[in-house]
Structure formats: structure tokens, C-alpha cells
Amino acid sequence: MKVCVCVKHIPDPTMQMVVDPGTKRLIRDRGQSILDPSDEFSVETALKLVEEHGGETVAISMGPDGADDALRRAMAMGIDRATLIIDDALAGSDVVSTARALAAVLKNEQPDLVICATESTDAYTGMVPGTLAELLDLPLVSFARSVTVDGSSISAQQDTESGYRTVQAALPALLTVTASIAEPRYPSFKGMMQAKKKQLERIDVAALGLDASSVGEAGAREKVLAVEQVHQEKQVRTVVDDGSGDSVVEIVAFLKSIQVV
Amino acid sequence: MATRRIWVWTDLSGGMPHRLSLELLVPARALGSAEAVLLRPASSDAVSALGEYGAAVVYHGDDAAYDEYIADPQATTLAALIESEQPDVILFPSTFAARDVQARLVGKLGVGVIANATGIEYDGDELRVTVPYGAETVASVTVEGGGPAIVQMRPKSFTADAVGGSAEVRPVSMPVDSSTCRVKVLENVEQSAEGPNLEEASIIVSGGRGIGKAENFALLEALAHQLGGAVGASRAVVDAGWIPYSHQVGQTGKTVKPDLYIACGISGAIQHIAGMGGSKRIIAINSDPEAPIFEHADLGIVGDAQVVVPKLTEALSKL
Ligand SMILES: Cc1cc2nc3c(=O)[nH]c(=O)nc-3n(C[C@H](O)[C@H](O)[C@H](O)COP(=O)(O)OP(=O)(O)OC[C@H]3O[C@@H](n4cnc5c(N)ncnc54)[C@H](O)[C@@H]3O)c2cc1C
Ligand SMILES: Nc1ncnc2c1ncn2[C@@H]1O[C@H](COP(=O)(O)O)[C@@H](O)[C@H]1O
Numbered sequence: 001m002k003v004c005v006c007v008k009h010i011p012d013p014t015m016q017m018v019v020d021p022g023t024k025r026l027i028r029d030r031g032q033s034i035l036d037p038s039d040e041f042s043v044e045t046a047l048k049l050v051e052e053h054g055g056e057t058v059a060i061s062m063g064p065d066g067a068d069d070a071l072r073r074a075m076a077m078g079i080d081r082a083t084l085i086i087d088d089a090l091a092g093s094d095v096v097s098t099a100r101a102l103a104a105v106l107k108n109e110q111p112d113l114v115i116c117a118t119e120s121t122d123a124y125t126g127m128v129p130g131t132l133a134e135l136l137d138l139p140l141v142s143f144a145r146s147v148t149v150d151g152s153s154i155s156a157q158q159d160t161e162s163g164y165r166t167v168q169a170a171l172p173a174l175l176t177v178t179a180s181i182a183e184p185r186y187p188s189f190k191g192m193m194q195a196k197k198k199q200l201e202r203i204d205v206a207a208l209g210l211d212a213s214s215v216g217e218a219g220a221r222e223k224v225l226a227v228e229q230v231h232q233e234k235q236v237r238t239v240v241d242d243g244s245g246d247s248v249v250e251i252v253a254f255l256k257s258i259q260v261v
Numbered sequence: 262m263a264t265r266r267i268w269v270w271t272d273l274s275g276g277m278p279h280r281l282s283l284e285l286l287v288p289a290r291a292l293g294s295a296e297a298v299l300l301r302p303a304s305s306d307a308v309s310a311l312g313e314y315g316a317a318v319v320y321h322g323d324d325a326a327y328d329e330y331i332a333d334p335q336a337t338t339l340a341a342l343i344e345s346e347q348p349d350v351i352l353f354p355s356t357f358a359a360r361d362v363q364a365r366l367v368g369k370l371g372v373g374v375i376a377n378a379t380g381i382e383y384d385g386d387e388l389r390v391t392v393p394y395g396a397e398t399v400a401s402v403t404v405e406g407g408g409p410a411i412v413q414m415r416p417k418s419f420t421a422d423a424v425g426g427s428a429e430v431r432p433v434s435m436p437v438d439s440s441t442c443r444v445k446v447l448e449n450v451e452q453s454a455e456g457p458n459l460e461e462a463s464i465i466v467s468g469g470r471g472i473g474k475a476e477n478f479a480l481l482e483a484l485a486h487q488l489g490g491a492v493g494a495s496r497a498v499v500d501a502g503w504i505p506y507s508h509q510v511g512q513t514g515k516t517v518k519p520d521l522y523i524a525c526g527i528s529g530a531i532q533h534i535a536g537m538g539g540s541k542r543i544i545a546i547n548s549d550p551e552a553p554i555f556e557h558a559d560l561g562i563v564g565d566a567q568v569v570v571p572k573l574t575e576a577l578s579k580l
Contacts (some may be wrong), residue, residue, distance in 0.1 A: 011547060013531070022420055024400070095367060096320050121532075125376035125413075128365020130332075133465045139443035140332060142361050155447070158331075159506070160357055161274060163452035167331060179496075179513065180506065221373030225389065226401045236555055241564025245572035251544065252576055254560045258542055260464065260488065261523055 001055040001171075003046040003240065004111040005079065006132070007039035009070035010122040019156045024224040025092060035070040038117035040077070040184035041177050046115050047078045048182060049149055056080050058109060059064055062101045068200060071163040075195035076187035087204040092217030101215055104208040106136055113154065114174040118143055129176045139169035145180040168180060265293030265383070266348040268409075269316070270339070270363070272356045273299075277307050278314070280460075281354030283421035285414055288317040288381050289352060296320065298342065298351075300433065301327045310539065311426030314421055322433030326442055332361035333441035338367045341435060345408055350381070351387065353413045356514075360413070367411060373404030376413040395510045397414045416460065416516045417539070455490045459508065463520045464490030464570075467510055467537070468498060471526020471547060471566055475503035480567065481525060493517065493537070495527050511536035525566040529554025546570065 012032050046057045059074040061067050062085040071082035085101050093101065106114060114136070119126035133140035141147075144156035145164060157166040159178060169170035185197070203210050213219060237254075256260045267289035272279035282297070291293035297316040299308065304322040311319045320342060326334045337361065343351070351366075353359045355377075362542040367374045380391035388410050390402045404410045459465065466485040468478055478492065485492045492504070510517055512532040522540035527533060529545070529552055537543075538557060545558035546566040555561040562569055 015384075095364075096371055112523065120514070121512075125374070125377055126360055127364045127367060127413075130361055131368040134336075134365045134368025140361055140365065141444055142331075143357055158357075160449070161279075163450045165446055166448040167366055167444050167448060179500065193306075200347050221404050221406045222375060223403050223405055224400050225403055227342045227394075228399050228401075229397055230399050234472060234559060236558050236561050238550070238555065238561040238563060240550075241562055241569055243565060243568065244563075245568050247562045247564055248576045251560065251562065251569075251573055252580070254314060254544065255521075255577075258521065261577060 001050065001053050002109070003055065003113045003114040004010055004058045004060055004106060004109055005039070005046045005060050005074065006128075007042065007059050007070055007074055007113045008120050008122070009033050009061060009067035010036045010120065013033060013037065021227060024227050030161045033069065035073040036121050038119065038121055038179070039070075039074070039128060041179055041181050042115040042117050043074050043079060044078050044182045044184040045147060045175070045177050045241055047067070047185070049113070049147075051070045053149060055112075058082065058111070060102060060105050060109075061237060062093070062098060064091070067128045071200055072195050073187065075198045076097055077144070077185055081199040081201070083201045083203055085204075085208070086202050087216075089205050089212045089218070090216045092220055093126060093215060094220035094222040095127045095131055096221060097215045098128050099135055100210065100211075100219065101205070101208065102128070102132055103135040104210050105203065105232040106132070112171045113149070114138065114172075116174065117178050118176045129174060133174040136174065136231065138172055138174045140174050140176070141167060142176045144175055144177050147177070147181065200225040201228060264347070265350070267292045267295055268351040269295065269297045270351060270353045270359060271297045271299040271311065272354055272358050273301050273303060273307065276304060278310050279354060279356055280421060281356055281416050283310075283314045283349070284417070284419045285352040285354060286311070287419040287422055288414070290315045292350065292381065292383060294318070296348070297428070298339065300338055308430055309427065312426050315422050315424045315426060315428070316428045319428040319430050320433050321430055322435065324437045327439040329443040329446055330442040330458050332358070332365055333443055334437045335362045336365035336369065337438060337441045338435055339366055343370070343431065348409050348458060350410045350412060352381075353411070355413055355416055358460065363411060363413060370408050370410040372411060373406065374411045374413070375402050375404065378412050378414050379418045381412060381414070384529045436549045445548045452505070457489070459491045459493055459510070459515050460517060462491035462517075464488045464523075465493045465510070465517055465519045465521070465537075465540075466490055466525065467493030467495070467527060468504075468525050468566075469495035469527030470497045471502070471528075472498075472570075473526070473567055475501075477567060478504055480570045480574070484570055484577075487574050487577045490519070490521075493522075495530075495533050525570055526559070527554055528552050529557060
């Protein structure tokens with residue numbers, strides 16, 4: 001089977017997000033950028049499925065220069081090859097325009113299964129996968145905590161508000177996975193060396209046959225009107241507990257002051 | 262100007278309208294005519310609850326396929342309804358089922374979508390939606406280019422209000438196209454959490470890696486029990502298997518806004534703050550005076566949570 005994973009290169013998630021007041025876009029070049037940790041679960045799932053059923057794995061990303069790193073990381077984990085959609089015209093993409101670009105590559109690849117994370121760590125709209133499934137006319141199996149492929153069908157346990165449900169669809173399909181699906185493997189030294197030699201294709205809007213007015217900022221329907229930094233300086237009262245547990249007196253006094261007890 | 266039509270996509274929970282959908286009837290009423298869309302088999306009680314919470318109209322489609330197959334049949338019917346009725350805005354709650362329907366709808370209509378919103382208003386003809394990015398940045402966002410605005414609101418952005426009306430019910434009897442019946446539900450498994458519901462509790466005692474080991478969650482349960490609260494957790498301890506996912510608070514867990522949140526041995530990562538930063542009061546107990554959680558706390562205790570928590574429970578039991 002052929003499995004494509006959509007992965008994203010994101011700014012270090014441990015750093016506070018900063019938006020450029022001029023372009024009103026997320027500043028993406030602060031600190032180190034990494035393969036979105038949520039995408040490691042998709043990569044792991046793809047690798048496991050292909051180890052079991054045979055086939056090929058492809059990682060796809062849309063992003064600026066530097067996003068190669070995320071794809072190399074995915075290949076170091078074991079993905080066979082990668083495609084980076086890269087074009088200045090793609091800056092400022094929203095959900096629909098991102099999905100259009102990814103869909104164009106996926107239409108050429110014709111995979112049996114597309115895997116995305118349920119949501120990205122930076123944008124966390126969680127809207128791209130479902131929109132992509134619609135554009136590709138694929139069934140969407142979302143929020144999977146476990147997955148099995150059996151011949152021409154896929155079944156998954158899907159998280160729900162109050163537990164989970166088992167769902168089933170025919171392949172080809174689009175799957176979104178949560179962090180409970182599998183523990184992502186760590187790239188081995190050999191894997192990292194091999195990743196350097198694996199194929200990484202760079203492709204632009206024209207090569208995809210996309211109309212430049214339908215992607216990037218030109219195609220985006222969402223417009224940021226204003227961005228504001230709100231720093232709520234809280235009045236913290238700090239009490240040091242020396243190990244005796246005496247700070248409990250302070251907590252009880254606080255709970256009384258807010259009428260909890 | 263014609264009254265704006267604001268639709269609220271309705272999810273069900275235990276056969277009744279989901280609390281997060283009821284919340285959305287509040288901004289819907291403020292912006293125009295509040296109209297609920299319920300595409301699931303449901304009892305007349307469920308339908309009248311929507312009127313009680315402020316819906317003027319309920320579009321109700323009750324084809325069994327909406328229960329038996331995920332997202333596609335609903336999204337297809339919804340797209341057709343939108344085409345004939347031309348609503349101005351469609352509000353979605355942030356439930357699992359909502360997201361799938363919403364995202365497919367975006368793909369069908371090719372329109373803009375705004376997720377994670379906390380506020381919505383019109384400035385003249387321009388829709389303005391408030392979206393927080395991380396803990397310290399707030400954006401005002403709009404959608405352009407025609408078609409309905411599709412907006413997903415974060416939980417607890419509004420408080421559901423039983424205003425006591427009754428809705429006009431408009432049946433949706435459009436047949437479900439069998440080609441949309443693609444993701445079949447084979448089995449539903451309930452895994453109910455014990456104690457009060459995390460999202461409804463007014464007090465939450467939450468634990469992170471700093472509580473040391475799985476067994477120490479008993480200390481937090483005892484304190485929560487004493488205070489009549491619920492137990493929450495960071496993702497680190499959920500991933501470690503100390504407590505089930507249903508307790509996870511944060512970006513990829515639940516969003517909570519209790520009156521009091523007690524964070525025990527939680528560092529205060531941005532993704533955790535995303536789920537509890539809106540709590541009215543926060544007490545943090547952490548052994549590291551530099552822990553970021555203290556920046557969000559009203560009362561910070563620099564100390565060992567494994568010592569402080571049981572002592573606190575004991576002190577409270579003697580009051
Ligand atoms: C895509 C993504 C989504 C995420 N979603 C979530 C989410 O929904 N929710 C979430 O919580 N996290 C989420 N995270 C993870 C998040 O980044 C943090 O890793 C996590 O919140 C850390 O959990 P923690 O505070 O328990 O552990 P740690 O960061 O390890 O912190 C433990 C804390 O305990 C303190 N401590 C140690 N011993 C004691 C003691 N004896 N007494 C008191 N304090 C002590 C330490 O000083 C430290 O501050 C997400 C991450 C990513 C990348
Ligand atoms: N620029 C992108 N390149 C590749 N995949 C993406 C991109 N944006 C979103 N995705 C996929 O969609 C998922 C959800 O992203 P989002 O909808 O932004 O929360 C991500 O985890 C990826 O799998």
C-alpha cells in the first residue's frame with residue numbers, strides 16, 4: 001500500500017507565539033523550527049502500516065525554505081521520499097488554500113491512505129484534514145487512537161466525548177491520528193545518514209497546475225484585521241514552603257477569602 | 262436590513278443537545294435570528310430544549326444514516342440546506358463530531374473558516390471574530406468572499422441561558438445519498454469518568470509529573486473530594502498512563518474555566534495554559550520557583566506538592 005503523510009515544520013512550540021504586527025502572520029523564524037511533534041505520530045503510523053502490509057511511504061509538506069528539515073526528519077524516521085510544496089505565492093495561506101495545495105500533490109500520488117495529525121501544534125485549527133478529505137473525495141476517519149488495515153478497508157478506534165467508537169471505511173481514505181496511537185520512534189544514526197540521500201522533490205504552484213489566485217494570501221478567505229498583545233500581569237502572591245507543609249495556612253486563608261470554604 | 266440568520270450546528274450528548282451547542286445560541290441570539298440545525302434522530306424533548314435555550318427555529322433531520330455514518334451525510338445535507346436558506350453565519354461547537362462536519366463543509370463550499378474563536382460580533386457589515394493565539398496574543402479575524410461565515414467557538418466562551426422559548430420546527434426530509442455513507446459506526450463504547458464532570462466542575466485539582474507517581478493521584482482525588490471538585494491532569498501524566506485521557510486539560514485535552522484551579526506539580530507549558538488559563542482563580546504548587554505556572558497563579562506555593570496536598574486536605578477536613 002502507498003501511504004502519504006502530511007507534515008508541517010513549525011516554530012519551537014515551547015516558545016510563546018509572536019505575530020508580526022505588519023503582516024499579521026505568525027513569526028516563524030524565531031528560535032529553532034522542528035517537525036511538528038503531532039506529526040511524528042502520523043509518521044509512526046505510516047511506517048507501522050507499511051512494515052506490516054508492504055508498500056511505500058511519502059511525506060508531503062507545504063512550507064517555506066527550511067521546511068526541508070521537517071521532511072528530512074520524517075525520512076530519518078523511515079519515510080521513503082518526500083515532496084515540499086514551496087512557492088512565495090503560498091505565503092498567507094488559510095485552511096482552504098492549504099488544503100488545495102496539498103490536494104494537488106495527493107491527486108498525483110494516488111495513495112491508498114493519507115495520514116494527518118488531528119491538529120497542528122502552531123495553527124491548531126484541525127480543519128485542514130477534513131477539508132482535504134472533501135477536496136479529494138475521500139472518507140475521513142478522524143481522531144484515531146488505534147488503526148488496522150485489512151485488505152481494502154480501514155478500521156479505527158475513534159475518540160469521542162465519553163469514550164470511543166469503532167468505525168470502518170473503504171480505502172482509499174484519509175486518517176487523522178491522536179497522540180495515543182503509537183510511540184514515535186527516534187531516528188537512528190543510520191536513519192539520519194540515509195535520509196540525506198533520499199529523494200526530496202521541491203514543487204511550485206505552477207508545476208502543480210494550480211491557479212495562483214486560488215492559493216496563498218490571494219486565495220485566502222480569512223483575513224486578520226488586527227492583532228493585539230495582551231499581557232495580563234497577575235498579582236501573584238508567592239509563599240515558600242520549607243517542607244513542613246506550613247504553607248497550608250496560607251492556602252486555607254486564600255480559600256476563605258474567595259469563599260470556597 | 263434583513264435580520265441576520267445565525268445557525269448553530271447542534272451536537273447531541275446522551276440524547277439531549279450538547280451543552281456546547283446550547284452555549285452558542287447565546288451569541289446567535291445577540292447577532293440575529295438564532296436557528297439550530299439538528300441532523301440526528303432525536304426525541305421531541307431534545308428538540309424543545311433548543312427552543313428553551315433560545316432557538317427561534319430548529320431544522321431537524323432525523324434520518325438514521327446520520328447516526329450510523331460519520332460526517333459525510335450530515336455535511337452533504339447541510340451544504341444543500343445552506344444553498345437554499347442562505348444563512349449568514351454557522352456556529353460550530355468544539356466537539357469531535359462538529360469538527361468533521363465543519364471541515365468537510367468548508368471543502369464543499371470553499372469558504373473561509375475561523376476556529377478557536379472566543380467572541381463574535383458585527384461592526385456594521387463586517388463580521389469580527391476574536392481568536393486568541395497562545396496565551397498573550399489576541400487577533401480579530403474576518404472572512405471575505407461571500408458564502409456563510411463558518412466559525413468554531415471554544416468551549417465556555419458563553420454561558421448557556423434557558424430563556425424559555427419554543428422553537429418552530431422545520432423538518433429536513435432531504436434523502437441521504439448512499440454514496441455519502443462511507444464511514445460506518447460499528448460500535449460505541451462509553452468510558453465514563455468518575456466524580457463530577459471536569460468541564461462542569463467549579464473547582465479542579467489538577468496534577469502533573471511533579472506529583473511523582475500514578476498512586477499519588479489518590480492525594481489529588483482526596484483533595485478534590487474534600488472541595489467537591491474534579492481531578493484534572495497534564496498531558497505528561499496522561500501519556501505516562503497515570504490517569505485516563507478524559508482528565509487531560511489543555512490544547513489537546515479539555516478546556517476548563519472553573520472558579521478555582523489548583524495546579525499541583527504542573528510546569529505550566531503553553532499547551533496546558535491554553536486549556537485552563539481562563540480559570541477565575543489559580544493556585545499553583547510547584548517546587549521550582551521559576552516554573553512558568555506561577556506567572557498565571559493568584560497564589561503560588563513554592564514547595565513539594567506531595568507534602569502540601571495531603572496536609573491541605575487534612576486542614577480542610579478539620580474546618
Ligand atoms: C501538540 C502538543 C499538544 C499538547 N497538549 C497538551 C495538553 O493538552 N495538555 C497538557 O497539559 N500538555 C500538553 N502538551 C504537553 C506540554 O507541552 C507539556 O509537556 C506538559 O504540559 C507538561 O506536563 P507537566 O507539567 O506535568 O510536566 P513537566 O513539564 O515535566 O513539569 C513537572 C513540574 O513539576 C514540578 N515538580 C517536580 N517535583 C515536584 C514536587 N515534588 N512538588 C511540586 N512540583 C514538583 C517541576 O518543577 C515541574 O515544573 C502538548 C504538547 C504538544 C507538543
Ligand atoms: N502546511 C502544511 N503542510 C503539510 N500538512 C499540513 C499543513 N498544514 C496542515 N497540515 C496537515 O493538517 C494537520 C492539521 O493541521 P491544522 O488544520 O492546521 O490544525 C497537520 O497536522 C498536517 O497533517
